[in-house]
Amino acid sequence: MAINASLLAPMEKLAFGGTRAMLRRSPRIFADLGLRLNPERGSLLLAWSMKMMEQQEELAKIMTAEQGKPLTESRGEIAYAASFLQWFAEEGRRILGDVIPSPYKDRQMFAMKFPIGVAGLITPWNFPSAMITRKAGAALAAGCTCVVKPAEDTPLSALALAAIAEEVGVPRGVFNVVTGSRETTPEIGKLLCEHPNVGVLSFTGSTEVGKILYKQCASGVKRLALELGGNAPFIVFNSASVSKAVQSAMASKFRNMGQTCVCANRFLVQEGIHDEFVSRLKEAMVKELVLGDGLNSGVTQGPLVNQQQINRIDELVRDAVSRGAKLVMGGKKAEDLGPLYFEPTLLVDVKTEMPCFQEEQFGPVVTIVKFKTEEEALKIANKSRRGLSGYIFSQDIKQVFRVVKKLEVGILGANEALLSSCEAPFGGVKESGIGREGSHFGIEEYLEVKYVCIDTL
Numbered sequence: 001m002a003i004n005a006s007l008l009a010p011m012e013k014l015a016f017g018g019t020r021a022m023l024r025r026s027p028r029i030f031a032d033l034g035l036r037l038n039p040e041r042g043s044l045l046l047a048w049s050m051k052m053m054e055q056q057e058e059l060a061k062i063m064t065a066e067q068g069k070p071l072t073e074s075r076g077e078i079a080y081a082a083s084f085l086q087w088f089a090e091e092g093r094r095i096l097g098d099v100i101p102s103p104y105k106d107r108q109m110f111a112m113k114f115p116i117g118v119a120g121l122i123t124p125w126n127f128p129s130a131m132i133t134r135k136a137g138a139a140l141a142a143g144c145t146c147v148v149k150p151a152e153d154t155p156l157s158a159l160a161l162a163a164i165a166e167e168v169g170v171p172r173g174v175f176n177v178v179t180g181s182r183e184t185t186p187e188i189g190k191l192l193c194e195h196p197n198v199g200v201l202s203f204t205g206s207t208e209v210g211k212i213l214y215k216q217c218a219s220g221v222k223r224l225a226l227e228l229g230g231n232a233p234f235i236v237f238n239s240a241s242v243s244k245a246v247q248s249a250m251a252s253k254f255r256n257m258g259q260t261c262v263c264a265n266r267f268l269v270q271e272g273i274h275d276e277f278v279s280r281l282k283e284a285m286v287k288e289l290v291l292g293d294g295l296n297s298g299v300t301q302g303p304l305v306n307q308q309q310i311n312r313i314d315e316l317v318r319d320a321v322s323r324g325a326k327l328v329m330g331g332k333k334a335e336d337l338g339p340l341y342f343e344p345t346l347l348v349d350v351k352t353e354m355p356c357f358q359e360e361q362f363g364p365v366v367t368i369v370k371f372k373t374e375e376e377a378l379k380i381a382n383k384s385r386r387g388l389s390g391y392i393f394s395q396d397i398k399q400v401f402r403v404v405k406k407l408e409v410g411i412l413g414a415n416e417a418l419l420s421s422c423e424a425p426f427g428g429v430k431e432s433g434i435g436r437e438g439s440h441f442g443i444e445e446y447l448e449v450k451y452v453c454i455d456t457l
Ligand code: ADP
Pocket: 122, 123, 124, 125, 149, 150, 151, 152, 185, 186, 187, 188, 189, 190, 204, 205, 206, 207, 209, 210, 212
């Protein structure tokens, strides 16, 4: 496979030990480099975004090679990642404060916004570019500098982004990447949480690691933004359009082989529509899903990210079947293709207490529970302590509004499952996170409000 090596060459790969020096060297905010004006920062972000799109094919190949998702999805992610840089390039010009009507004759009051300091950004492997730009675009537009710690499985996509940033003139020290192994990562994370120059720590990853970082940030009362795991309910009511529900199930469940935090995880299908939904979903899975090397055209399902992940999925499926779930299709590793391939799997007669339903799977497995009433579906859906995304399918508008109000999630799709966009706020409730990314909310994580009162007499 041809990867443009020059894309990676200019970026020095920093071994652990570099983080502390990097934080010491790093200007705290963009303004320390003389780039005070929002339009100047915006121009750099825009140039960076455009250059990413010029290099889309190479960046996508790097991503597929290190992460496994099919090339068409990698191309899509590069465009999605670039869109955040463009969005925040524009948003930076709208960091508005308030002129507060003063209750006093002799004083004028203001709320001004300032960059919070170095942003420590820890990102996952499932979206190796977009999770970086969604954070870094906002941080840089706000006027912060940042230190990114990408996932151990996907450092090259991060380093390629840094190379492009450098190429378009982002000053050295503004966008830093520090890579780490599984052994060194906890120490790097601790330093980013505790170093006094770091103003905010933004993390996307598992709830377990998020909780560690939350604790570590407590000692310095550090601002924290967390995008953690989900356990998305996908509720199909009797009144749903089956074709729309099936099409959305395919799009939501099988993107990135089921390895996204907003993938449908808990399918709840009402009894009146259950059998038809199952048979049409099976038909679509057989027809549309092609397992293989993500670089080959036509492939829709690549390998899972690593051995640990495929073993987990294998175990969850075996466990469910041993407890009485019925396998409609798939159910095992596709070892003839390689060690990391898992067959797209459809399980029915799943019970809500089964681990495959309770835990976020991160794999290509549909687990279906049949329900009777709306109240029952909501009760099951809201029982989880996770609340990132949820999907509902119903053509009864009153039901849609009722369920929209009651479903405890930060992101909700009603008769739609592809929701992510730079314009929209992304984030969860309960143990799925703190704060929102993207949209006009996303930049606030990197800003501090200063109340200023000036004697005017
Ligand atoms: P996943 O289970 O999806 O791999 P993780 O939460 O383990 O998610 O990983 C997400 C990111 O968090 C990765 O960049 C990983 O290196 C990092 N990470 C893992 N453990 C720690 C830790 N103890 N401190 C800081 N970062 C960590």
